[in-house]
Amino acid sequence: EIVLTQSPGTLSLSPGERATLSCRASQSVSSSYLAWYQQKPGQAPRLLIYGASSRATGIPDRFSGSGSGTDFTLTISRLEPEDFAVYYCQQYGSSPYSFTFGPGTKVDIK
């Protein structure tokens, strides 16, 4: 079973700053199967990035994803007030068919 680790646990930043979130897998993950989600309190998660670097429909271009193998990054180029939330990475594995989520990184206002 692949385990995802996210760091930092909490990131305290100001609006306008750049946020860099890390997701590390315990073994190599296909880039096609790495996704990122944003979740705000009381809301369902929202898909931001799939295939490690492809933005989902309607996602602003200040969100970008990169990485391969075991190390992946979500970058928010300039934080907007609505970006303060919890971010989860997720991987899909085909053998066996399964999904694993990371524990999340909370981005809060400094």
Add this chain to the structure above:
Amino acid sequence: QLQLQESGPGLVKPSETLSLTCTVSGGSISSSSYYWGWIRQPPGKGLEWIGSIYYSGSTYYNPSLKSRVTISVDTSKNQFSLKLSSVTAADTAVYYCAREMATIERHAFDIWGQGTMVTVSS
């Protein structure tokens, strides 16, 4: 646009079976390249995939829950359902249904229901 809505009891007694239904509107559950999944989130904690189903009935379950989970689909009603047996307090969570993009290029949950809170308590 496509929407998903969970429904079912908000309170289940320990040892009983949790049953939830997800109704898909604005599109067909029989679309190719999509699976339909259940994900849960205990209060204050992270996300856990429960399982996924294709409109044909093919299912995949989280190994940690497999012995207690059944996911089924009713294409005539555009719905899919979750049953989780022998529940305990550890099964208390917000339960989400979601559409899963499932192709060789991508596997991710792109559309989610709003979630429904299920509490296990006597």
